[in-house]
Amino acid sequence: MIRDITIGRYYDSESVIHRMDPRTKLMGVLVYIISLFLVKNVCWYIGCLIVMLVLYKAAGVPFGYLLKGLRGILLLLCFTFLFRMLYTPGDPLIQVWIFTITKQGILKAVQMTARIALMISGASLLSYTSTPKELADGLEKAFSGLEKTGIPVHEMAVIVMIAFRFIPIMLEELNVLMDAQAARGAKFEDGNILEKCKGVMTLLLPLFLLTVRRSSDLAMAMEARGYTGSGKTSRMYPLVYKKEDRAGYLAILIYISVFIIARISSLSF
Amino acid sequence: MIKIENLVHNYTIWKDENTKSEKTVLDGISLDIPSGQFVAILGPNGSGKSTLARHLNVLLLPDEGTVWIDGKNTQAKERLYEIRSRVGMVFQNPDNQIVGTSVEEDVAFGPENKNVEPEKIRRIVEDVLRKVRLWEKRKTPPSKLSGGQKQRLATADALAGLPECLVLDEPTAMLDPSSRKEVINIVKELNQKEGMTIILITHHTDEVVDADRIILMKDGKIIGDDIPKKIFADRSLLKRAKMDIPPVVELGMRLKKQKIGLDEPVLHEQEMIRKITELYRSKCGGWKDAAR
């Protein structure tokens, strides 16, 4: 339900991974995802999983958070698994009604599900170890070359940051509105589709007005603090590569090399 | 610090696309606020207080009259940012002025946009966060702060622009009593320790008994401008501005009516306690009280 959405889930800790430059981490996640597509044998995923667990451990993020990240896409995982298992042709193992489960199907299902799960866990680790501001700064710096082509990279980074800050507030506001209208007899939980739609209509206008008011207040507050939307800006913590990052890039390089070498040396894998 | 002469501000109200009407929100305001003064502005909703505040930060420009900040006319467009940086603003709803996803990031937002060097930003951030007593919370996301802490953060944001004057537009309207006290104490400290000029807009008369000066507004005009003792003694004036008398002052006035010897208006709780205790002791004799 709408009420359960959480966003911006930074996990505060003083680990090596937290200290790394967000650009290093972005690169790491990118490489990790590529590696997941390089391999086909399910056994390799166990290796990827171990790497992931080591990274979570190094970041000091409890493993519970890994599972929490997956809970949001549980439905997608189940669906992927079932779909792959039932619709992959091959040697039949069991036949139930019109469905045939094949050996290849099971393998494919495990592979696809594991791939998605690992991808999401990797991306979650990035958001657990970098604040939205760091991510925005990292992206801004990584893409700063595009500024010359007229793409407003800096403005986009500010927008991303504000979105991270305000989405939880807006959700909270929506919750209050839902409670208030429910107290006046609106039916969001029970009631038929028509009644639910009518209920939603009563949320839209107030939510719109609140958002407009909030944005104009925020714009005024930003202006009062000297935000001009143009000109040179600086950073409290400018992004500079440190020795953790050199180590990080080295680790990323070794990691991906293993996959590439394995891929080249044995085509059967 | 701030000088205003005959300031007029009109809002345009569009009935539909073609018909519009004008509403005068500020109707000939003249004011002179010297550096280091603690000024409180009181008045009912819609009396023009917030509009006035916005002129001080050059978020609005006069329709008539002139506003000078530090001797500079706010109409001078080319110096807008220079003038604006002299005056920091704190607004009513803390959630609508906090941009960052952590306390220190949020404070750094202003200086970062003015391209201040990183090292100096860090110095400013530490300095202002210590002033509002949030340094220990610098890594905390704003959503985890209490209302009073959020408003203190908003104050730190304003201070990070290194202003000489702080304008606070009903900073306590959405807070609970203990948060209100936190915020007001910080504001008083800034005035006393740093010599910051303070302009505090509020509905709560008990917050401003320590102000150097109280300005009462109604319908876009100033209807009273004096020291708290004089303002709070004038019941009919306060009534016109739709303000309450602070409870301590009210009690003093009622007792005076009953001919119980409180000749001067008493503003502070401590003072009132002392006076009543003295009165009581003189009434029944000091020795009796000592024997108790």
Add this chain to the structure above:
Amino acid sequence: MLQGKHITFSYQDPAKGKTDVLADVSFEIREHDFIGLIGASGSGKTTLIKHLNGLLKAESGEIFFKGKNIYSKKYPLSELRKKVGLVFQYPEQQLFGRTILKDVMYGPLNLGMSEEEAGKLAKESLELVGIPEEYYQMSPMELSGGQKRCAAIAGVLAMQPEILVLDEPAAGLDPETKHEIFELLCRIREKRNNAIVLVSHHMEDVAQFANRVWVMYKGKIAMDGTPEEVYSRVEELEEMNIGIPQITHLTYSLIKEGVPLPRPAISVEEAEKMLAEILKEEKPL
């Protein structure tokens, strides 16, 4: 009328585990009660009032409305929502109708009344909160701040609740408008003869009108009594981080200084009376 027995409620927080918001709360709202519910932020006030009309369901414990268990399968929750009207903070932000009258009719229509009936109830409620008839066809956005809030309260009143619960109804209003809102509440209680639960940070507001005060602290109702009883316990209230009225604090300090007042006063009028008695009277030596 509404009775709660051993209510507990907690939020699941993945980072910290379970946090109790209500811990074994029992209460009773009687007919025509005017209850002031006070407590510091985070003490569980808002969570408690959401239980009163069934917006939240207690993890354990029971709530009875006129003797019927509201958690029993057969109990219609919509009936409870009608009987217990809840006005949230800044209710004017929740207005959505194209006209004021339509907005106020929303509640009754949801309860399945006819347009005609709903219109009648809406008009009656708007009249009660003092919004003149020429405003009925206007958009809620055209009203002043205080009027908007009154219109929002009318929206709940139109459902004819027997218990009216309001969360900080005067927040953000100037003193005069605030007094008007409180006078309105008294008028509603007189006319409709219903019970009122008023949630507020500000004890001053509560003291004048309530016949009972509940003090919430750490998910419990820590005190339940008349304003005079509750406000006498100054030290405990301070410990609970509840801002006590200045006049109460003043008289409390006087007592500590040895001025023989019967108890801390809850209003300026009372303090005046108490002090006049002591200070005017010529004490024989």
